[in-house]
Amino acid sequence: MFSYEFMRNAFAAGTIIAIICGIMGVFVIARNMSFLTHTLSEIGFSGAAFGVFAGWAPLNGMLLFTVISSVIVGQLSARSERREAATSAISALFIGLGILFLSLANKNASYATSILFGSVIGISASDVQQMLWLSILVLIIVFVIYRFLKFDSFDHTGARVKGLWTNTLSITFLVLVALSVSVAAQIVGSLLIFILLTLPAATAKYFAHTVGGMMILAVGLALIGVWAGLTLSYVTNYPVSFFIAAIEAVFYFLALGWQKLQTAE
Amino acid sequence: MTEPAILKLENLGVTFPNHPVFTDLNLTIHQGEFWSIVGKNGVGKTTLMRAILHQLRPTTGKVSYLPNAGGVKIGYVPQFRNIDSDYPLTIKDFVGLNLTGWKWPWLSRKEHAEIEHILAETGLTKLAKRPIGQASGGERQKAYLAQALVESPNLLILDESTASLDPVTKTELLDLVIELNQRLHLTVLFVTHDIPMARKYSSQYLMLTPAGAEQGPISGLTQEKVWEGEKNV
Numbered sequence: 425m426f427s428y429e430f431m432r433n434a435f436a437a438g439t440i441i442a443i444i445c446g447i448m449g450v451f452v453i454a455r456n457m458s459f460l461t462h463t464l465s466e467i468g469f470s471g472a473a474f475g476v477f478a479g480w481a482p483l484n485g486m487l488l489f490t491v492i493s494s495v496i497v498g499q500l501s502a503r504s505e506r507r508e509a510a511t512s513a514i515s516a517l518f519i520g521l522g523i524l525f526l527s528l529a530n531k532n533a534s535y536a537t538s539i540l541f542g543s544v545i546g547i548s549a550s551d552v553q554q555m556l557w558l559s560i561l562v563l564i565i566v567f568v569i570y571r572f573l574k575f576d577s578f579d580h581t582g583a584r585v586k587g588l589w590t591n592t593l594s595i596t597f598l599v600l601v602a603l604s605v606s607v608a609a610q611i612v613g614s615l616l617i618f619i620l621l622t623l624p625a626a627t628a629k630y631f632a633h634t635v636g637g638m639m640i641l642a643v644g645l646a647l648i649g650v651w652a653g654l655t656l657s658y659v660t661n662y663p664v665s666f667f668i669a670a671i672e673a674v675f676y677f678l679a680l681g682w683q684k685l686q687t688a689e
Numbered sequence: 690m691t692e693p694a695i696l697k698l699e700n701l702g703v704t705f706p707n708h709p710v711f712t713d714l715n716l717t718i719h720q721g722e723f724w725s726i727v728g729k730n731g732v733g734k735t736t737l738m739r740a741i742l743h744q745l746r747p748t749t750g751k752v753s754y755l756p757n758a759g760g761v762k763i764g765y766v767p768q769f770r771n772i773d774s775d776y777p778l779t780i781k782d783f784v785g786l787n788l789t790g791w792k793w794p795w796l797s798r799k800e801h802a803e804i805e806h807i808l809a810e811t812g813l814t815k816l817a818k819r820p821i822g823q824a825s826g827g828e829r830q831k832a833y834l835a836q837a838l839v840e841s842p843n844l845l846i847l848d849e850s851t852a853s854l855d856p857v858t859k860t861e862l863l864d865l866v867i868e869l870n871q872r873l874h875l876t877v878l879f880v881t882h883d884i885p886m887a888r889k890y891s892s893q894y895l896m897l898t899p900a901g902a903e904q905g906p907i908s909g910l911t912q913e914k915v916w917e918g919e920k921n922v
Binding site for chain 2: 567570574578587629635638
């Protein structure tokens with residue numbers, strides 16, 4: 425399997441994605457932002473389609489759209505009571521735009537599927553390098569603002585009364601999620617990206633009780649899903665995103681079951 | 690009063706559009722005092738706390754913290770927090786959240802010691818590893834208190850923090866607060882509706898009413914006076 429360059433690239437990319445999603449996912453879950461993450465992944469699809477239309481690399485289109493829209497979404501949904509509705513409206517708009525750009529770019533349906541559902545074959549060594557730099561950038565920012573982000577994510581009330589700059593933190597975090605979405609969409613596709621950004625961390629929450637512990641577990645679960653998914657996809661020739669989605673969902677349901685048993689005792 | 694003043698409100702007034710919440714409030718709080726802030730709902734207690742925390746710009750007057758040794762650090766314990774039963778963090782980790790700053794992501798040995806010290810002060814040492822989502826109401830309030838105290842504040846604000854607790858737990862928590870107040874000279878602002886508790890624990894009171902504010906030593910505060918003040922529109 426590793427004698428093929430594209431599989432080596434896919435494993436390198438998958439490893440980067442699992443690490444970034446495991447770490448970011450812990451904050452996504454703590455901030456109750458699963459739905460917003462889903463929207464950003466749809467915006468990513470639209471951005472990739474725009475990239476194709478404009479003759480850019482899809483990742484650049486994705487980065488442009490997700491980063492700009494994360495700032496807009498952050499501003500619009502500063503008040504939590506309108507977050508759901510505002511997010512739905514933006515999501516609808518961007519899916520529509522994505523379809524329009526694909527149609528304008530005259531690309532066929534299989535191209536759209538590869539953006540939506542990801543692809544293992546298309547990842548080159550330079551893609552891996554770009555993902556690596558973006559991930560390092562995200563991790564450095566998280567490292568620098570870690571204590572503030574942790575306080576605001578896990579105890580928003582406490583952070584607010586302390587006078588932390590919670591609005592700036594919120595928008596910074598959304599931009600970081602946008603960058604992570606763009607990175608991860610390369611392999612699992614924009615439609616299923618939120619799987620890696622939410623499920624491993626949501627599962628980890630049931631077993632680990634410190635922020636560091638949750639991160640380690642979430643990264644571990646994401647790595648298992650990505651590596652096993654790539655291997656199974658190579659062996660069976662079925663889509664990698666199916667396997668990753670199935671594995672992460674099974675982990676999550678097992679965790680839920682385990683939790684139920686614990687509380688029943 | 691031999692203790693230095695740490696907080697001064699001068700001609701403080703907050704007006705929301707077409708609706709004055711309070712006006713011309715003057716108050717000086719000295720270190721080590723235990724103030725109860727009473728008054729019916731909507732009279733501006735929380736607005737006053739927000740002005741004190743500098744989260745709201747007053748319409749008139751000012752809030753000043755008077756310089757004393759080490760400056761004024763505020764610990765604030767609100768009534769509500771969004772913590773459900775599957776909230777993952779342990780009590781120790783929750784308390785440590787308040788240790789922010791441009792620092793390494795991991796806590797230093799000194800910071801671990803600070804957290805353990807405050808857990809011991811608040812009687813939470815044995816519960817340190819319990820997820821806070823699984824703690825009882827009283828244990829949670831103690832954890833909120835410990836979080837507010839971990840940065841060694843000299844002014845502690847309890848904003849109706851005991852309102853949802855049963856009488857025994859309420860007494861337990863306030864016994865702890867008064868002990869810290871006396872031993873460490875911690876200044877306390879206790880926002881409450883519970884007049885007997887206010888009388889039992891505080892040294893001074895500030896009563897906000899629609900007609901104005903009244904303050905004095907706690908012996909002057911009675912339930913009848915509060916009812917009278919509430920009627921006095």
